[in-house]
Amino acid sequence: MPISGHTGRRATTLAVAAAVSIFGTLAVPVAAEAHGHQKPKTEDLQLLAINDFHGNLEPPAGSSGTIKETDPATGQIVSTPAGGVEYLATALRQAREGKRNSITVAAGDIVGASPLLSGLFHDEPTIEAMNKLGLDVTSVGNHEFDEGAKELLRMQNGGCHPVDGCFGDDNDFGGADFQYLAANVTSEKTGKPILKPYWVKTVRGIKVGFIGATLEGTPNVVTAEGIKGLKFGDEVETINKYAKELKHKGVNSIVALIHEGGVPTGATYDYDCGANGAGISGPIVDIAKNLDPAIGAIVTGHTHNAYACSIPDPQGVPRSVTSAASFGRLYTEINLKLDKRNGTIVRPSVTAANHVVRRTVEKAPDMTELISYYSKLAAPIANRPLGWIGADINGRGSADYEKPLGDVIADAQLAGLAAADKGGAQIAFMNPGGIRSDLVYKASGSEGDGVVTYGEAFTVQPFTNMMQVKTLTGAQIIQLLQQQVSGGNEASPKVLQVSKGFTYTLDLTKTGAARVLVDTVKLNGSPIDPAGKYRVAANEFLAGGGDGFPAFAAGADKLVGASDLDLFAAYLGANSSASKPLPVPAKDRITLVGGGQDNH
Template identity: 55%
Template structure:
């Protein structure tokens, strides 16, 4: 399955000048390209592959894999299936050993097939990948036949230089190579970043597009991440970069491709939407349900020369129709997250027009079920990395009495968020006993803590690997001073400004409480006179010692006021804080109960 057409980035190696400026990629006119391949190994022909004007083309797409190499657990590994009578059931899915097999099965009989992704393939990853700076995920993607991928915000979690290393290869600059004589080779596929440019030159940091020769026909792929990426990643890693408007960028490169005679264009957009139903197989266009969220306006404004939009970021499953600027229907797709689904797009390609026949494009999301045999090459790869990771991953750090739900709880405040906030408060007080409260960003909680045994550790045992899956970013716990007035401003920033449409409710530590009124709008959703700190009403003139992770301390997720905090103190790694808290507050005989998530009173 594995093809060795090593992709060499057109850019020179990253250079960091003394002033911290970035030496970036070559002019945007240079783009990634791939030599012809015939359905990943030249599988037998499918209808339309003869000498006629049109031939069949298949596009297989994933998004938001987040290094979920092993079958994801808890809600991260579940899908909702909708039956014809409207009832639903929950099914388990995912795992790259099964994803590779499902993709290979989908390609059978297809002469022209290409596999693509819409960002966040790495970053926020479980320990098996995260411990090794996501080298295992890139190697798995090479093995399962990835052809081209757009970047997402999480590709920048460890900074631009590390993204370049994942593309070009080489040992990690700090940790080095993990096995003597085995150097990381990088990706076999190009990463695209059309709207991520050097703020001084305006030149994209990676190839903006890739023209794939798919069984003799040329298809252009343009990759963009959401314009707001700079607001949701750590600032140090993106210094000197600018994230530009998605629509303007896609439209520009669509015209560039057209001038090159490439009329078949698909956009890989790391921005998404929200379907009316959470069921992966729900008819998105039925009953006027459709799609909401940022991708809708992006799709409506994207050049009609783009034949489909493969999207991501919101972790939702959908295959929806949104009219292009000329009023013609166009598919917009997303395959959920964690490798639970892939999208299969089928279409006709007109060889005279060098274009996709828009009316022929159909698509559906396909479940990556675990009933199939795992692909041996992927199993071998995972076993290699497991052997290196197991001594760390299998170490027990605590005990829980039941599942501790993360964002899948479906409520503004959720138990895993409170647990992490409590852990950070405990760590902060070990450094400064005057610390009043801790706040945790909801997006930093990536999974549930599950009670059921994973491997051989036993029910209720929490291993370091399981904890890392929940909180994988390796932020530090930072302490800072805020006035009561600033703390109110932080609470308002959860539900106003750039967070008004999609609130980001900070998870509070024990002793911090307030009322969230969802019947109001904007900042008025925060009931100011309801805020209490350790049982006392918030004093706008007082100074409070607050613990947050380093991402929030830098103003991430739109919390600009947190970046104004004074008297900073940097603590330990946030995962270490969680491990220490679980170890100190639980045992086999007295496991930790899930927090009741009642610190925020919600009016709705």
């Protein structure tokens, strides 16, 4: 059973994690103070928030399991190990200590793109973990739709998987004890939200409403099958609509949970965004500036970034906008006061800070038990060795556009689909967001250093997308490269990982499509012929035009191949051994002019 309730939660007595900077009090006038000079009677409320957990029950490996912070002794930015649900549960429980009222919330992608320990069991272990650590409510994220709306509803309501049945000793999966919210996700048939648009909790007689939404652009980042029969509405329009409805029902304290986010200028988890959110960019800025002023705080996600910022509302009043990075490495603590007279959030009272989920605290025993239980069930599959690596091969931590692990994955796809009867692929492209982790040399289990297990490969490629090979003209390939850095991808480029033999230059001193230097695009040293035809491999998500690449969808003569994970596993087995492990690629396929940046 989950840790229930918000008042008087029984917390584990443990050492308190290191203190972090706190988002400053917003000294701004609000309607609640316009009734005279008498100090309003208020009720304190603590919100604890996470986002983009992605089924990371065990501590994430490699760069995905660290948080950047400033070393107080040296002033240097360092990477601190963080995350793991055993530590997250402890951190949240101790954060609740002494708090009269506490609600735990999330901003989507709790499941989906998960490591094997959760993904093998269709993320049931993660739902169980969220129940145990006391999650109360969350918005949906785009990855909640990876397996379609019916599977999302099963996550909420419970029941055995329709194909794989029930797992373990239980007769049935009970579903989430917390509430999923999907205000802007409606059925094409009924026009109604597929899940509740909002959730209301009464705190000492004061009603507090939570509205949950995901990004309007979800269809661009999920396979067509996953969002079949659904519509995704405008975030601002939808949230404001339900804020009005809540106020009509007498709910004047409102919090928005939005699976959409921003990109802070600073690298550390406690970076100060400055006055009026000057240090943050991205879609969340315009969203926050246009949401109803009655919304007292905004919890966000999707970009996997860490921030606790202030962005002005439509009346110019600063409002708290937060995100706790991803994978359970941080949690956000938001403290606010509720006015007992009119039930509003006293906006000057709102403070917010991110806290590192450090692995120096004690593990939560109930989470250790849950991980142990599912680890035993998964062991026969997870521990099977696939190949060997000679050093860490990073897929997410590198600040360069070309990721070493991206090269390996693209090479694996090309190798598996190059034969004429497999599609005759000449080039393979891999989307960077589909690389979910690093391959780490040091063993986390008993397999030995350098050994890559099936479980580790699955963590890198968890979607099991089927591969496709299509015919594209040289002009379409150039258009594809330009789409990486133009249109919807111009502000935050999505640079595709490319297979060996394919090379080109990106000039980041230019803007838009001009960043691709067309005369440098070559295959095996020969310039790409705009009129020529080439066989190009990509996973089904990319091949369908996902991530803002419509040029892929225009390809012809489609052939469907094996899954991306199967090709990755086969490549590791065929190209490495204990005596000759797979080396780290040289990253010599994409030449950059003007620097690079990280992508999520």
